[in-house]
Amino acid sequence: EGMEMMSQMAFVVIASLLFSLIEAFFVLPTHLASKYILQTKKERKLSFRSRIDKFIAYMRDELYGYMLKWIIRNPRKSFFVPVLFIITVSLLLANNVIKTTFFPAIPFDDFKVEVAFKPGERESKTKAFLEYCQKKVQEVNQDIINETGDTIITYTTIELGRTESLGESGSNAGLVRVSLDAEGKSISSFEVVNRVREKIGEVPDAEKFIVGGEHRWGKPVSISLRGKNFREIKEAKEFLKNELNAMPELKDITDNSGLGKREILLKLKPEAYMLGLNHGEVSRQIRQGFFGDEVQRLIVGTDEVRVWVRYPETDRNSLGVLEKMRLRAPGGQLYPIGQLVDYKIERGEVNIRHFDGAREIRIDADQADAYASTTDILESVKQNIVPRLLSRYPDVRIEYMGQQKRAKKSTDSMQYMMLIVLFLMMLILSLNFNSAYQGLLIIMVIPVGVFGAMLGHGIEGLPVSTLSAWGIIALMGILVNDAVVYLDAFNRNLRDGDDVYTAIYKAGISRFRPIVLTSVTTVAGLYPLILETSFQAQFLIPMGISVAYGVLFGTFFLLLFLPALVLTMNDVRRTFKWFWTGVKPGKLEVEPTLIDIRRLKEIDKA
Structure with missing residues (x-):
């Protein structure tokens, strides 16, 4: 509520995603199956494509691979890096280094x-x-x-x-x-x-x-x-x-x-009431003097002429005449107005x-x-x-x-919506992985992206606003997509017989290219909007910053510290099972995808 214009944007995004699904399931397979795509071509050694492939391979195998091996050896140390990142951004917000506001200042024409x-x-x-x-x-x-x-x-x-x-x-x-x-x-x-x-x-x-x-x-x-x-x-x-x-x-x-306008406020004295006067009568006599009163109607030819009597114009131009005015009592006696009435001049209310x-x-x-x-x-x-x-x-x-x-209206409706979105995401992820635990692992990636979006506002010199929050909602879905891809590859490696360390390493190496490319293209597509100076773009820039920087920082932490999160939570599950059963389990025994396989085997035997 309060940001109804966002419904149009949501409709466009949902429609685009639906069309992309249709393209992925029905059009893309046809392209991939064509003879032109399937035939092998000998690439030139110094072609632009080969250089890009070599660069990505170097980034993946040498830089990322080296860091991933260190993280796998030291998962608990690495686990606290995202926590420190969140604390640092929180301090920047608290000290007004990253500013906050209800709505951004939009230039006007x-x-x-x-x-x-x-x-x-x-x-x-x-x-x-x-x-x-x-x-x-x-x-x-x-x-x-x-x-x-x-x-x-x-x-x-x-x-x-x-x-x-x-x-x-x-x-x-x-x-x-x-x-x-x-x-x-x-x-x-x-x-x-x-x-x-x-x-x-x-x-x-x-x-x-x-x-x-x-x-x-x-x-x-x-x-x-x-x-x-x-x-x-x-x-x-x-x-x-x-x-x-x-x-x-x-x-x-x-x-x-x-x-x-200025008004005369009258207050009758006790003597006025004793003589039989009231506010209505006093106001009528004052009005007769300054505005006039009709005393006679005459017929002049075919016209009717009304005769009004009032003070001369020279006496009506000043309120000083009021001091000299006399009021007539019901008995016909005349009394100075100051003897019967107190008055003051104030301005009245317009509305x-x-x-x-x-x-x-x-x-x-x-x-x-x-x-x-x-x-x-x-x-x-x-x-x-x-x-x-x-x-x-x-x-x-x-x-x-x-x-x-206005911001309270928007945030109140946004809070309910975010709870519903998180619940639906958790439900879908839990059903997909057949594990609420792995669904929770993916959800835990979201806070890092949210604080990355806030840091992005500080880098761009814009305050975090209600419009930024709408971009953060869109960011949640993008981060979850990358985490799903990573965790699915990890589960697949476990089912193929790899140990936990090997499975998490292979998942990072195999998913590095698609995760990085989707994130880079997302940021590259949004950055022209962030740099736009037109009046119309100012409403979208906070959302663009949230998505672009949230994806940028979220992807970095996902590739490097989701493995640490998986390994740390594996140790936590082993510890709980050890206290519960009295027997210390191995790392593979607490992984949900392998637990499902063992259950299916037990059902087949039964």
Whole structure:
């Protein structure tokens, strides 16, 4: 949930695998059986193909063969190398050397400068400021042209009377839309935004002001404040905004509460109630003076004319007249308004927002550095700001929205899916090898590939994100395939009569070429995607890194340390059987494929 677009990618991958199975079972045998393929040809000694074969043979027999022999002689020492690798990558993650975030920063092809002044502000002021911003954008564009000789900003437009991200409309609001052509350029769209923001400077008169592009997965920091006491929520909002403004990692802190137009709040004194007045009557008399009231209708020719009475225009332009106003009591007496009513002028609410039956205000913030770790920034907010906020305003509840909520949706569904995938993989492997133990051996290869994928993000300088996790799911299947090939060759060698050491060595040597070639072609096929700079590819690059580097490191550890894992677990099984039966078994006696053969022989004898 939350990443529905991945279903399309999954459909393409599954369809491709199904077609490849059809090709492998029905088309490939036909090609291999053709006379052209079967006839032998005398290769030239210095042909390109022969050189590749010699190189692979050297890698397999001399380098890999030598290391494999050492690992077979020292399986327990080798067993801890993958463990140390996992611990090392974990420390890099913990120390923020390899960054993490909810979603990667995707460059955009346009951004907006949005502003909202106080409600009631004149349109001329808003328009003048937007034109000022447009001028600054053009100055930034000229600076980029002088630096790089190329233009990034293609055109700008002004929209007066509304905003998109601020939720404001009216004469006090507007935006400047800036279109970019930053694909393949030396300056990113994020840097352009920062330059424009710096060029415009601070805008103290603005109630809300942001410069930025669209966030596909929501704001990096979005906090919802909820409760029954709205005044306390507003105080908590001001406290939180001040604290977030003090964080250099954040910028453009806004909220969705909004300021309304100025309102006069009346509070009647006891004398007013004693004279028989109420709020409705007092409000009606004030409205009659400033807005007017209909007193008569006249027929002039064929038209009906309404006659309204109100204060002269000079008295209606200032609230100071309210101090001199007199109220008429039900008995006809006139009293100064200050004698009967207390009043104050405040701005009203633009809208009233509820969430789960409680009043809500949401505070959003953007990252100053688009490539910074969102998880670290939000963790800092949770540790340093939220506890103090809750201690001051105990009735206020907090919920994290934006990217964290979207990521939580994705990870929750992903966790269930991964459990199902692991269960199905374990079930299929156990049935294929007729052994849950060997199925578990293959599954144990996956963690090394996962941490290899995380290390790959550090090498490429990108944070590990939710999109990376989807690539890791695809990686699991690829690693399992290579492990199945290796373990199947090991079992086959055991059935042919080899001892455990010889069987594991022959399996490594015989499976080296297919495992390495499939891994190399996978990495080579994905690396152009990793190097791609287009806007559309940015969504796929984290998944490509996960698969490419996971396969790269996973293949290395599989070829070298799966043998150590098999031999170490063989010793563990022998030890358990020794304690269980009191007789120390040999290495061949605990291997599942040989146990199955002995059982079949016993059944045949019976």
